[in-house]
Amino acid sequence: MLAAALSSAVPATAFAQAWVPPAGIGIVSVVYQDIDNTNHRLHDGSRLDGYDSLSRGVLVGLDYAVTDRFSFSVAFPYIAAKYTGPEPSLFGLPIDECLCWNHGWQDVGAAVRYNIRNDAFALTPSVSFGVPTHDYPAIGEAAVGRNLKEVRFGIDAGQRLDRISDRLSVSGNYAFAVVEQVDDISNNRSNLGLQVAFLATRKVQTQASFTWQWTHGGLRSTEFDEGTFLLFDRVLKDNNFHVGGGVAYSLPHFDVFASYTYYATGTDTHEGRAITAGVSVPFER
Amino acid sequence: MSKGLLLAGLLTSIVATSGIDLSACGDKFLVASRGTRFTRATTARPPANILVYANPSTTLSKALEKAEVDSTLRKAGYRPTSVSAPADFEAAIKQGGWDLVVADLSDSSTLRGRFQGKTAPMVVPVVLNATGTELAQAKKDYQRVVKGPIKSQAFLEAIDDAVALREKLKATAS
Numbered sequence: 001m002l003a004a005a006l007s008s009a010v011p012a013t014a015f016a017q018a019w020v021p022p023a024g025i026g027i028v029s030v031v032y033q034d035i036d037n038t039n040h041r042l043h044d045g046s047r048l049d050g051y052d053s054l055s056r057g058v059l060v061g062l063d064y065a066v067t068d069r070f071s072f073s074v075a076f077p078y079i080a081a082k083y084t085g086p087e088p089s090l091f092g093l094p095i096d097e098c099l100c101w102n103h104g105w106q107d108v109g110a111a112v113r114y115n116i117r118n119d120a121f122a123l124t125p126s127v128s129f130g131v132p133t134h135d136y137p138a139i140g141e142a143a144v145g146r147n148l149k150e151v152r153f154g155i156d157a158g159q160r161l162d163r164i165s166d167r168l169s170v171s172g173n174y175a176f177a178v179v180e181q182v183d184d185i186s187n188n189r190s191n192l193g194l195q196v197a198f199l200a201t202r203k204v205q206t207q208a209s210f211t212w213q214w215t216h217g218g219l220r221s222t223e224f225d226e227g228t229f230l231l232f233d234r235v236l237k238d239n240n241f242h243v244g245g246g247v248a249y250s251l252p253h254f255d256v257f258a259s260y261t262y263y264a265t266g267t268d269t270h271e272g273r274a275i276t277a278g279v280s281v282p283f284e285r
Numbered sequence: 286m287s288k289g290l291l292l293a294g295l296l297t298s299i300v301a302t303s304g305i306d307l308s309a310c311g312d313k314f315l316v317a318s319r320g321t322r323f324t325r326a327t328t329a330r331p332p333a334n335i336l337v338y339a340n341p342s343t344t345l346s347k348a349l350e351k352a353e354v355d356s357t358l359r360k361a362g363y364r365p366t367s368v369s370a371p372a373d374f375e376a377a378i379k380q381g382g383w384d385l386v387v388a389d390l391s392d393s394s395t396l397r398g399r400f401q402g403k404t405a406p407m408v409v410p411v412v413l414n415a416t417g418t419e420l421a422q423a424k425k426d427y428q429r430v431v432k433g434p435i436k437s438q439a440f441l442e443a444i445d446d447a448v449a450l451r452e453k454l455k456a457t458a459s
Contacts, residue, residue, distance in 0.1 A: 017318070017324050018326075019323075019324060019325060019326055019327055020323070021323035021324075022323075022357075022360075022437075022438065024437070024438075025323060025438055027321070027323060029319070031319075033314055033315065035312075035313065035314075035315070055313045055314070057313060057314045059314060059316070063323075077313075077314045079313045079314060081313055106313060106314065118327065119327055120326075120327065120329070122326070122327070143313075144313055145313050145314075158326055160326040160327065160329065162329060166329035169325075169326035171318075171326075193318075195318055197320060197325065197326065199325065199326070199328075202328075202445065202446075202449060205320040205325055206320070207318065207320050209317070209318065238312070242315070244317065246317060246318075246319075246320060247320070248319055248320035248321050250321065250322045255319070255321035255322055257319045257320055257321055259317045259319075261315060261317065270312065274315050276315070276317050278319065280319060280321045282322065282323060282438075284436040284437070284438050284439065
């Protein structure tokens with residue numbers, strides 16, 4: 001029974017989806033996430049203890065299938081973040097030094113998907129967008145986001161593994177994000193995800209997931225200077241690998257799901273974990 | 286020197302002298318695949334033969350039309366046959382080989398009496414415009430019911446439930 005929701009650790013509001021709902025189905029979701037950034041990974045992958053932070057967010061989203069092939073989604077994340085130290089923050093900004101929660105709406109996300117195959121094999125390209133809801137501060141551990149627009153081109157593929165078990169499936173997704181440049185510094189990104197899901201019963205799915213992120217361009221933490229230092233969070237070359245697991249349970253009128261993501265390795269990234277839980281309520285036109 | 290540059294200089298000097306590299310602070314929300322019902326791999330369904338009897342003297346006929354249940358069941362991998370005339374229904378019953386017979390609740394008690402034995406199809410009544418008491422009674426009387434108003438995916442889920450139960454009962458019996 002292990003089908004865990006692979007956490008596609010994509011810092012965006014569109015989640016990987018090879019199989020799509022049929023025409024007329026909509027899904028309203030509310031997702032809560034608790035991220036504990038326990039350490040940092042330096043440019044060489046080594047760990048730097050301390051300088052911890054927390055973030056908690058609530059994502060409210062709507063998915064709707066206009067036809068059996070074409071669907072769209074929109075999502076609004078509200079984020080609260082807090083620097084927890086114990087050391088004085090490296091930025092020394094009030095947003096961090098107050099050791100208090102800084103919160104606000106982050107980036108509205110929207111995605112359109114066009115499904116090509118939706119049977120034992122599924123293939124779904126997508127285009128998604130992230131646009132800051134307002135001009136929020138983007139510097140400091142307690143910033144709610146990077147305040148950058150981006151457009152992502154993605155493709156999701158999935159295969160039910162009937163030869164082993166018709167309850168077992170694998171899926172993968174790749175997305176290339178074209179990110180708004182800051183000071184002409186390119187900060188595009190690739191995200192790759194692999195998920196293994198097992199339908200334990202007709203109502204319960206468990207998943208295991210593995211996700212990678214590569215930032216193309218950007219600056220290593222060792223490459224910042226006086227002129228670029230204040231762009232730190234926005235153009236950092238954050239490469240990482242996350243692993244996760246999760247479970248989803250379908251009740252008659254709604255689904256509940258939860259997942260755990262561990263930040264396994266990376267360079268110029270956080271070490272930590274994310275716990276996600278949510279409810280999604282399908283409706284039919 | 287502007288305040289910003291001053292701050293930048295100060296921070297840079299801190300970093301330079303402490304030998305510490307900073308790291309990412311930007312990821313504040315990771316979107317996970319959820320594994321919920323409409324994002325899962327499509328279900329591998331047994332090719333169950335389903336007879337849908339939309340008796341024109343009941344409201345079921347119109348309700349089924351709106352929901353396009355025939356195409357929904359077919360797309361899902363089932364083998365549905367819809368009939369409305371009583372003579373066609375009788376012919377279909379005579380032909381045999383049905384796993385489920387879906388009919389209005391008012392027809393179902395008669396049908397249930399006709400289908401007995403291990404290989405008999407499971408009768409699945411559709412309960413439309415029923416009171417809570419009537420629905421509760423139908424759930425007691427039948428192994429599975431379809432509750433109206435009929436919408437295609439809800440109908441499919443109810444049929445999935447009934448087919449799964451029938452498969453289980455068949456496996457237990459054999």
